Amino acid sequence: MSASRLHRVAVLVLEGAKPLDVGIPAQVFATRASMPYEVRVCGAAPGLVTGGDGLSYYVTHGLDALGWADIVFVPGYRFPDREDPPEAVIEALIAAHDRGARLAAISTGAFALAATGLLDGKRATTHWHYARALAAKHPLVQLDENVLFVDEGSVLTSAGAASGIDLCLHVLRGDLGVAASNHAARRLVAAPYRSGGQAQYVPRSVPEPLGERFAATREWALHRLGEPLTLEALAQHAGVSPRTFSRRFVEDTGYTPMQWVMRARIDVARELLERSERSVEQIAGDVGLGTGANLRLHFQRILDTTPSEYRRTFTQGS
Numbered sequence: 001m002s003a004s005r006l007h008r009v010a011v012l013v014l015e016g017a018k019p020l021d022v023g024i025p026a027q028v029f030a031t032r033a034s035m036p037y038e039v040r041v042c043g044a045a046p047g048l049v050t051g052g053d054g055l056s057y058y059v060t061h062g063l064d065a066l067g068w069a070d071i072v073f074v075p076g077y078r079f080p081d082r083e084d085p086p087e088a089v090i091e092a093l094i095a096a097h098d099r100g101a102r103l104a105a106i107s108t109g110a111f112a113l114a115a116t117g118l119l120d121g122k123r124a125t126t127h128w129h130y131a132r133a134l135a136a137k138h139p140l141v142q143l144d145e146n147v148l149f150v151d152e153g154s155v156l157t158s159a160g161a162a163s164g165i166d167l168c169l170h171v172l173r174g175d176l177g178v179a180a181s182n183h184a185a186r187r188l189v190a191a192p193y194r195s196g197g198q199a200q201y202v203p204r205s206v207p208e209p210l211g212e213r214f215a216a217t218r219e220w221a222l223h224r225l226g227e228p229l230t231l232e233a234l235a236q237h238a239g240v241s242p243r244t245f246s247r248r249f250v251e252d253t254g255y256t257p258m259q260w261v262m263r264a265r266i267d268v269a270r271e272l273l274e275r276s277e278r279s280v281e282q283i284a285g286d287v288g289l290g291t292g293a294n295l296r297l298h299f300q301r302i303l304d305t306t307p308s309e310y311r312r313t314f315t316q317g318s
Contacts, residue, residue, distance in 0.1 A: 007175060009039045010069035012093075013059055014077045014085055014112065016052045020161040021075030021106045028168040028184060035184075036176070040065045044089050052078040063092040069101050071171065076107030076161070081133035084115040094118065097154060104156040104171065106164035113155060114138040123150045124157040147254070178270040214238055214245075214252060218260075225265050226288045231257050265289055266302050273311040280307045 009029045013022055022041070029037040042061035043049045049057045066072055072093065084090065093116050097103055105113045110126035111134060113119050120140035125131075131145035144150060149158035149167040158167035165188065173181040217238040221229055234257050235245035249257045265287040272283045284295035292307075299307050 005036065007037045008068055008070045009037050010061075010065040010072045011039065011041045012066065012072055012074050012089070012112075013041060013043045013049045013051070013057050014074070014089065014109075015050055016078030017049065017057065018052050018076045018078070018107065018161065019055045021077075021109065021164055022051070022057065024106060024161065024164040025073040025075070025104075025168055028165065028172070028188065035180075040068070042066070044086055063088060066092045066096040066101070067099070069096065071102040071104060072096055074103065074105045074109035074112045075164075076105075076109045076127065077112075078108075080108040080111035080130060081137055085112050090116050100154075102154050102156065102171075104158075104167060106158050106167065107160050110134060110157045111137070113157065114141050118155050119152075119157070122152045122155060124152070124155075125150050125159050126157060127160045177274045178267055179274050182271065214249065221261060222264060225261070225268055226286055229261050229288065234261075262298060263302060266298060269295060269299065269307065270303075270310065273307055283307070 007029075009025065011022060011025050026039055026041060029035065029039050040061045041057070041059050042063065042065035043057070043059040045062045046060055047058065049059055051057050074093075089112070093103060093112065097116070097118055103113055103116075103118065105124075105126075107127045108130050110119070110124055111130070114124070114134060114137070119138065121142065123142045123144055124134075125144050125147050126134050128145055131143060134141065135143045145159075147159070148163040149156065149170060151170065156167060156171070158164050169181045169185055172184055217234055220237055221234060231242050231246060235242040238245050240248075246257055249255070249260070253260055255263065268287045269283050269289070272278055272286060276283075278286070279292075280295060281292040284290060284292050287295070289295045289298065296306055299305070299310070303310065305313075
């Protein structure tokens with residue numbers, strides 16, 4: 001998607017909206033010279049919306065903003081399992097989707113999307129605390145409670161509030177490319193990329209030093225992507241056996257260590273394609289993939305496109 005086009009973002013604030021959930025898309029996509037987004041915060045009607053956690057919101061836009069937006073974020077809200085949003089809200093969400101807008105839920109905002117029927121037969125996630133309630137209330141939704149976010153194309157869902165940042169950065173990556181997403185992550189002091197498949201939480205207690213070593217090992221690897229990286233080398237840096245490292249790494253990230261390394265290499269290649277004039281062969285060497293043919297093979301497998309097509313997409317209009 002060309003960075004020269006203005007993208008319109010609506011943040012739909014429902015009764016009981018959680019403040020962090022509201023603030024994440026509003027801040028990530030904040031209207032600024034470096035970001036081709038316009039953000040409108042809206043409610044079922046203009047005026048005061050009673051939020052959760054002691055905060056309320058005064059919104060200047062009503063549901064007309066959903067007819068204007070390219071993407072609609074639905075932040076989480078209190079007691080989502082008790083009753084559905086007003087019928088007018090549900091109808092406006094369906095109309096926006098039918099018009100071509102993407103709908104993205106943060107945390108319990110997934111209940112509002114599920115109420116539209118647009119998640120029926122699709123994968124979705126929500127905050128782990130409400131996962132069983134969502135499955136019971138909307139049994140046609142293919143609930144996956146062990147991921148950070150799910151992208152089903154026109155409908156996207158995320159887990160708890162922090163994973164809303166991951167979802168927003170994922171949207172940015174798709175709209176503007178890796179460089180813009182990484183820039184936003186630095187501005188937010190957030191991890192530049194956590195995969196949607198990463199677990200919401202580790203299912204058992206893991207000693208804190210081990211978690212710290214794994215984070216340090218990932219950082220260490222990111223600075224050495226142009227060099228040979230093996231499972232044994234990563235495990236040695238982490239100070240555990242390759243078998244232990246591999247098992248715990250999958251639990252932490254959703255990928256095997258070498259899958260993660262490959263995706264990190266492709267991410268760096270994407271940024272170089274966006275921001276440099278280096279050839280595909282040169283970039284392949286830069287990211288540790290050796291040859292242009294090898295880069296093209298993995299680029300196609302992971303992103304379903306070629307490096308040349310990707311470069312053309314993100315240099316149009318620049």
